[in-house]
Amino acid sequence: MYGRKVDGRLLSFGHEGILYRRSFVMYDRETRSLWIHTTGQAVKGELRGRSLEFLPSEIVPWQVWREQHPDTLVLDRGGQGGGFMGSFRMAEEGGEFGISVGSGNAVTLYPYELLAETGILHGPGEVVALDPESGVVRAYERGEESYTLGDDGRLHSGERSYDLLTGEGEGGTVLRRLPATAWLIERWEDFHPDGRIIEE
Numbered sequence: 001m002y003g004r005k006v007d008g009r010l011l012s013f014g015h016e017g018i019l020y021r022r023s024f025v026m027y028d029r030e031t032r033s034l035w036i037h038t039t040g041q042a043v044k045g046e047l048r049g050r051s052l053e054f055l056p057s058e059i060v061p062w063q064v065w066r067e068q069h070p071d072t073l074v075l076d077r078g079g080q081g082g083g084f085m086g087s088f089r090m091a092e093e094g095g096e097f098g099i100s101v102g103s104g105n106a107v108t109l110y111p112y113e114l115l116a117e118t119g120i121l122h123g124p125g126e127v128v129a130l131d132p133e134s135g136v137v138r139a140y141e142r143g144e145e146s147y148t149l150g151d152d153g154r155l156h157s158g159e160r161s162y163d164l165l166t167g168e169g170e171g172g173t174v175l176r177r178l179p180a181t182a183w184l185i186e187r188w189e190d191f192h193p194d195g196r197i198i199e200e
Contacts, residue, residue: 002040002052021190038183039191054103054179064134068165098197100188101126101139101180107195109188112137114198120149121198126178129155131164139180140167 004011011028013035018025023038033045040052065072098109101123108123115121115137120129127142129149145157155162160169167175188195 001055001057003055004052006047006050006052022187023191036191038187051103054181056177056179057181059182060136061134064136096184096186097182098185098188099128099137099139099180100183100192100195101128101178102195103179107192109183109185109192109195109197111185111197111199112182114200118200120147120155121200122146123198124196127155128180129164134165136165137180137182138164138167139178140175141178142175 004013009030011030013026013028016025016027016034020036020043023036025043026035026037027033027045028035028047031046033042033047033050035042035052040054042048042050095111095113097112099112099115100107100109102108106124108126110121110123110128115128115130119132120127122128122142125141125143126139127145127147128137128139129147130137132153140155140162147155147157149164150156150161152161153164155164155175160173162169162173162175167177169175185197
């Protein structure tokens with residue numbers, strides 16, 4: 001998910017109807033620049049070379065979302081789900097997917113299959129954990145800290161512990177959440193040939 005402001009200008013987007021490296025291409029209606037949806041980068045037009053701000057987002061079971069956000073609103077555009085995009089099946093086809101954290105040249109991929117096996121993985125500056133009950137994945141900035149995933153479903157570092165889903169700890173401390181998104185591994189490698197894949 002991306003913010004749609006560039007240099008203070010609010011952009012609106014549409015689908016260009018073409019693919020680039022098997023990734024959809026968007027256009028903005030204000031400048032007709034073309035943007036790659038998987039990276040948020042403009043590759044043609046007035047805004048070429050610019051990047052949209054990558055925002056934290058998540059794919060969660062509807063029940064989990066409603067428990068956390070009971071007053072949530074849902075965009076209903078009518079019609080039925082499904083369509084030509086198919087279904088997102090990361091939990092069932094985990095070997096094909098990974099969780100990407102970072103941007104630019106500092107991008108790290110955490111294979112979902114490995115994350116499902118260990119529950120928690122450490123990267124160069126972040127910790128990525130999988131909530132065993134909901135299947136929700138979270139990435140947090142960790143600095144030099146190391147974390148474990150306790151039987152209580154919380155992240156632990158020394159004497160401190162944090163709620164895995166919110167990052168909230170004792171005494172009002174809160175872990176800084178990092179944007180993370182699911183990718184097909186082979187497609188991620190196309191866009192980030194110099195990126196790091198965690199293999200621990």
